[in-house]
Amino acid sequence: MEENNTITIYDVARVAGVSMATVSRVVNGVANVKETTRKRVLNVIEELDYRPNAIARGLASKRSTTIGIVLPSFTHSYYSRIIIGIDDVARMYNYNILIANSDGDPDKEMALIDDFAAKQVDGIIFMGDTMADSVRQRISRLRTPVILAGMIDPEEQVPAVTIDHRQATVEAVGILAKNHEKLALITGPLVNAINTERFDGFKEALEANHRAFSELQVIETKYSYKAGMKLVDRVLAMGATAAYVTDDEVAAGLLNGLLDSGVKVPEDFEIITSNNTIVTNYTRPNLTSIDQPLYDVGAVSMRFLTKLINKEEIDEKTAILPYRMAIKQSTRQ
Amino acid sequence: MEENNTITIYDVARVAGVSMATVSRVVNGVANVKETTRKRVLNVIEELDYRPNAIARGLASKRSTTIGIVLPSFTHSYYSRIIIGIDDVARMYNYNILIANSDGDPDKEMALIDDFAAKQVDGIIFMGDTMADSVRQRISRLRTPVILAGMIDPEEQVPAVTIDHRQATVEAVGILAKNHEKLALITGPLVNAINTERFDGFKEALEANHRAFSELQVIETKYSYKAGMKLVDRVLAMGATAAYVTDDEVAAGLLNGLLDSGVKVPEDFEIITSNNTIVTNYTRPNLTSIDQPLYDVGAVSMRFLTKLINKEEIDEKTAILPYRMAIKQSTRQ
DNA sequence: TTGTATGCGTTATCAG
DNA sequence: CTGATAACGCATACAA
Numbered sequence: 001m002e003e004n005n006t007i008t009i010y011d012v013a014r015v016a017g018v019s020m021a022t023v024s025r026v027v028n029g030v031a032n033v034k035e036t037t038r039k040r041v042l043n044v045i046e047e048l049d050y051r052p053n054a055i056a057r058g059l060a061s062k063r064s065t066t067i068g069i070v071l072p073s074f075t076h077s078y079y080s081r082i083i084i085g086i087d088d089v090a091r092m093y094n095y096n097i098l099i100a101n102s103d104g105d106p107d108k109e110m111a112l113i114d115d116f117a118a119k120q121v122d123g124i125i126f127m128g129d130t131m132a133d134s135v136r137q138r139i140s141r142l143r144t145p146v147i148l149a150g151m152i153d154p155e156e157q158v159p160a161v162t163i164d165h166r167q168a169t170v171e172a173v174g175i176l177a178k179n180h181e182k183l184a185l186i187t188g189p190l191v192n193a194i195n196t197e198r199f200d201g202f203k204e205a206l207e208a209n210h211r212a213f214s215e216l217q218v219i220e221t222k223y224s225y226k227a228g229m230k231l232v233d234r235v236l237a238m239g240a241t242a243a244y245v246t247d248d249e250v251a252a253g254l255l256n257g258l259l260d261s262g263v264k265v266p267e268d269f270e271i272i273t274s275n276n277t278i279v280t281n282y283t284r285p286n287l288t289s290i291d292q293p294l295y296d297v298g299a300v301s302m303r304f305l306t307k308l309i310n311k312e313e314i315d316e317k318t319a320i321l322p323y324r325m326a327i328k329q330s331t332r333q
Numbered sequence: 334m335e336e337n338n339t340i341t342i343y344d345v346a347r348v349a350g351v352s353m354a355t356v357s358r359v360v361n362g363v364a365n366v367k368e369t370t371r372k373r374v375l376n377v378i379e380e381l382d383y384r385p386n387a388i389a390r391g392l393a394s395k396r397s398t399t400i401g402i403v404l405p406s407f408t409h410s411y412y413s414r415i416i417i418g419i420d421d422v423a424r425m426y427n428y429n430i431l432i433a434n435s436d437g438d439p440d441k442e443m444a445l446i447d448d449f450a451a452k453q454v455d456g457i458i459f460m461g462d463t464m465a466d467s468v469r470q471r472i473s474r475l476r477t478p479v480i481l482a483g484m485i486d487p488e489e490q491v492p493a494v495t496i497d498h499r500q501a502t503v504e505a506v507g508i509l510a511k512n513h514e515k516l517a518l519i520t521g522p523l524v525n526a527i528n529t530e531r532f533d534g535f536k537e538a539l540e541a542n543h544r545a546f547s548e549l550q551v552i553e554t555k556y557s558y559k560a561g562m563k564l565v566d567r568v569l570a571m572g573a574t575a576a577y578v579t580d581d582e583v584a585a586g587l588l589n590g591l592l593d594s595g596v597k598v599p600e601d602f603e604i605i606t607s608n609n610t611i612v613t614n615y616t617r618p619n620l621t622s623i624d625q626p627l628y629d630v631g632a633v634s635m636r637f638l639t640k641l642i643n644k645e646e647i648d649e650k651t652a653i654l655p656y657r658m659a660i661k662q663s664t665r666q
Numbered sequence: 667t668t669g670t671a672t673g674c675g676t677t678a679t680c681a682g
Numbered sequence: 683c684t685g686a687t688a689a690c691g692c693a694t695a696c697a698a
Contacts, residue, residue, distance in 0.1 A: 005476070008691055019669045024693060032667055054451040055391045056691030059674045064388065066431070066452070074420065075413040075611070083407045087434055096448060098399070099432045101420055115429060118387045119399070143338065225611060252615050259617060278408070278558060282585050282615040284592060341675055352685045357677065365683055389675030392690045 007050045016044040027052055058120055066096045067305060068116035071127040072104035076223065077248060077277035078294065079127055082149055085298025086125060093306050095122070106132035113138055113146075123305040125149050129192035131158065145308035149301040150294070152318060154193045159308070161301040161319040165194055168290045168323050169201030169244065170208070172272045175288075175325070176242040177209035179270065179332060184240035185218045186231060186250060198246055198274075221250060228253020232261050242270040248279040248287065255283050255330065271330040285329030293321050340383045349377040360385055391453055399429045400638060401449035404460040405437035409556065410581060410610035411627065412460055415482055418631025419458060426639050428455070439465035446471055446479075456638040458482050462525035464491065478641035482634040483627070485651060487526045492641070494634040494652040498527055501623045501656050502534030502577065503541070505605045508621075508658070509575040510542035512603065512665060517573035518551045519564060519583060531579055531607075554583060561586020565594050575603040581612040581620065588616050588663065604663040618662030626654050 009027070013020040018037060025033050026041045033041075044050075058064040067090060071079045083099075090097055098121060102108045109128065113135070116124055124146045126139075131153045139146045139158055148160035176183050185202045187195045199218065206213045216238055221227045228250035235243060235254065245251035251273035255265055263269050265285055273280060273289045280287035300319055307314055327333065342360070346353040351370060358366050359374045366374075377383075391397040400423060404412045416432075423430055431454060435441045442461065446468070449457055457479045459472075464486045472479045472491055481493035509516050518535045520528045532551065539546045549571055554560045561583035568576060568587065578584035584606035588598055596602050598618055606613060606622045613620035633652055640647055660666065 006691090009693095010691080020692080021669060021671095021694080022667085025668090028693080030694095034667060037667085051447065051451050053392075053453065053691050055388055055397065055453045056674090057693075058388045059386075059392050059676085060691075060693040062674075062693095074416045075410070077408070080408040080413065084434075087407065096452060097432055099430055101417075114384065118384050119429060120386065120388045225614060256615070256617060279615060281558060282589070282612060284589060284617055339675090343675085353676085354678085354685055354687090355683085358684085361677080367683060370683085386675050389690090390677070392692090393675075393677035395677095395690075 006053075007048050009050075009052070012041065012044050012048060012050050015048065016041045062120070063122055064120045065094055066098055066119070066121050067302075068098045068100070068112075068119070068121040068124045069127070070100055070102050070109055070112050070116075070124065072102055072129070073223075074101055077279050078150070078275045081275075081277055081294035082127065082298035082301075085295040085300075086149070086302045087298075089299045089302035089306075093302075095302075095306075102128065104128055106135050109135050110138050113142070117142055117144055122309050123147070125301050125305060126158075127151065129188055129194050131155075131193065145305060147301050147305050147308065150292075150297050151194050156318065159304065159314075159317045161297050161304060161321065163292050163297075163321050163323045166197040166201040166204070168274075168292075169198045170205045171325060172274075172290055173202055173205035173244050174209060175331060176244060176270055176272060177205060177211055180240075180242040181211065182238070182240045182242075183211065183217060184235050184238060184243040186228075186235070186243050186245040186254065187218065187220060188223055188246055189220055190218075195246060202244065223247045223249060225249045225253040228255075229257040229260075232257035232263075236261075236263070241268065243272075245271060245273045248273050248275045248277045248289065251287055251289075252279050252283050255285075255287065266330050266332045270332060273330075276326045280326075280328065283330075288328045288331040289326050291324040291326040293323065296321055339386075340381050342383070342385070344381060345374065345377050345383050348381065349374045395453070396455055397453045398427055399431055399452070399454050400635075401431045401433070401445075401452070401454040401457045402460070403433055403435050403442055403445050403449075403457065405435055405462070406556075407434055410612050411483065411608045414608075414610055414627035415460065415631035415634075418628040418633075419482070419635045420631075422632045422635035422639075426635075428635075428639075435461065437461055439468050442468050443471050446475070450475055450477055455642050456480070458634050458638060459491075460484065462521055462527050464488075464526065478638060480634050480638050480641065483625075483630050484527050489651065492637065492647075492650045494630050494637060494654065496625050496630075496654050496656045499530040499534040499537075501607070501625075502531045503538045504658060505607075505623055506535055506538035506577050507542060508664060509577060509603055509605060510538060510544055513573075513575040514544065515571070515573045515575075516544065516550060517568050517571060517576040519561075519568070519576050519578040519587065520551065520553060521556055521579055522553055523551075528579060535577065556580045556582060558582045558586040561588075562590040562593075565590035565596075569594075569596070574601065576605075578604060578606045581606050581608045581610045581622065584620055584622075585612050585616050588618075588620065599663050599665045603665060606663075609659045613659075613661065616663075621661045621664040622659050624657040624659040626656065629654055 009020045009023045012023045100112045152160040273287045276289035276291040280289050342353045342356045345356045433445045485493040606620045609622035609624040613622050
């Protein structure tokens with residue numbers, strides 16, 4: 001004898017002696033409900049412990065009060081930090097978060113976007129290194145608003161919140177160029193938009209500082225601590241005495257790899273990394289880094305998304321947030 | 334002139350010249366559809382780019398193919414690792430993940446559980462340090478299955494997947510007791526179940542190794558790197574020469590704090606930590622740790638949850654996974 | 667201020 | 683093997 005406990009708006013209506021429409025009104029705080037009946041309904045809701053069914057509500061209203069997040073990794077400190085910003089603002093606006101890991105694979109990204117669309121999310125925050133054409137097309141056909149966090153769309157079609165990575169790279173490399181002839185750029189895949197920006201900034205800074213550039217100075221790598229550790233030989237072999245690294249985990253790996261090989265940092269080798277996440281504090285020496293406002297990137301993205309969802313006017317399609325340099329121990333000053 | 338693009342099952346039915354019931358059947362792979370009509374319908378679906386509305390489906394079927402995750406922090410390496418395990422299995426079973434941060438606050442935990450229930454999640458994975466009575470009560474009233482990951486319910490009412498923290502602590506402290514008279518336990522709040530287990534293990538190990546115990550050897554702290562760094566003076570003041578730490582971030586902070594104070598690890602001070610997350614590799618020396626199968630904790634939890642959702646038989650309410658010791662550089666061997 | 671009726675896009679039951 | 687049709691639980695336009 002399965003008892004069906006589900007308490008619906010009809011139950012409340014019946015007990016309160018009103019119509020279900022009235023119950024719906026008080027639940028949604030809609031105007032024009034007499035104070036006495038409002039209270040009566042509220043009491044019954046309390047009494048019956050009624051909870052509106054968000055699914056039914058979503059079907060009727062076409063809004064799910066849920067947003068979707070696509071990201072390339074659950075563990076990477078960069079994205080974790082952004083998520084906190086997203087979460088705080090999402091909570092303020094009463095959105096729940098549907099989250100999914102794409103591994104940075106465009107096919108998975110597309111599948112996840114479709115998935116989210118099917119679940120009727122009100123908006124999507126997309127994170128990654130780049131925006132594949134296939135993904136951009138999918139997004140453009142969506143009626144659901146999408147915003148990029150911590151990256152930009154090179155085609156500038158999709159709204160985005162990020163920092164100026166090219167300029168930040170110029171600044172970071174400029175610091176290293178003071179004390180060094182031969183610099184290395186250690187970056188994620190150059191097919192990715194965010195990294196081509198950095199690549200451009202790297203070259204620009206070398207030129208501005210009258211340093212030679214060759215492709216050999218550029219190392220592409222996966223974003224992981226292990227990958228960073230394995231780079232030591234290559235970096236030393238090319239004769240570099242300083243490196244700009246685009247990822248904190250990789251930088252930590254490179255640093256520890258160098259230390260384990262007896263190279264002193266910053267005396268014999270200087271490192272600047274890019275995200276200033278907590279990882280940069282774990283190492284000794286800790287890592288000088290571009291200081292991106294990652295929390296803000298998340299918070300602004302989410303706030304931005306609420307505007308898109310509500311079809312509010314927006315001034316700029318892309319928000320470029322300011323960054324700083326966090327000078328720590330892996331540079332000599 | 335708002336064009337309503339939404340393509341429903343009716344559109345497909347009309348174009349394919351069948352009833353919507355038949356379309357529903359082919360979409361859901363239900364038996365008894367003639368092969369020719371199946372193909373015809375499939376073609377139309379492709380042609381119209383029809384996507385089933387998961388919300389409507391959820392309302393009609395009472396299943397959302399979504400699970401909820403409650404956790405105390407987005408950034409903590411411990412939970413991130415568990416999430417990967419959850420995600421992999423969730424993906425296998427085609428579940429999406431609704432995730433929310435409780436900050437470990439029971440009130441928020443309750444609110445989030447209600448939220449998830451309202452969104453009709455098919456199951457909930459709950460993470461934290463402990464299970465407040467209020468939360469347990471809420472859970473017990475839910476018709477939605479809940480499972481605890483990386484923790485247990487002291488009352489053993491809620492199913493759980495974790496390791497034997499008491500026993501692991503006994504082992505870890507036993508290692509430290511070999512070389513040291515005075516040991517410190519650095520733990521999260523002792524009001525939390527997981528930590529009382531460790532506390533018991535700590536005392537047990539001291540006794541077994543004929544070491545004195547006093548409350549002064551126990552330091553309660555927040556789970557953060559900064560909190561760990563600030564502990565140096567207290568730890569040294571109590572005369573401890575070794576510490577068992579229940580959290581990797583805290584252990585990393587303590588280690589770096591000691592190093593910054595000129596204390597040599599492991600020569601002058603030994604440390605064992607508890608989670609063997611990637612953080613233990615970032616430090617130099619890297620950290621000896623209990624090696625919990627965190628990925629498996631997540632994966633098993635999710636698999637377990639699918640069984641509860643499908644009302645399959647389960648042998649044990651609680652799964653205790655095996656752990657190892659990962660001996661690294663913060664102990665002398 | 668309140669109630670009635672309809673629709674949201676599916677699933678699922680029951681006939682045929 | 684297929685088609686009607688009734689839920690699912692709520693929001694909302696329209697009446698009253």
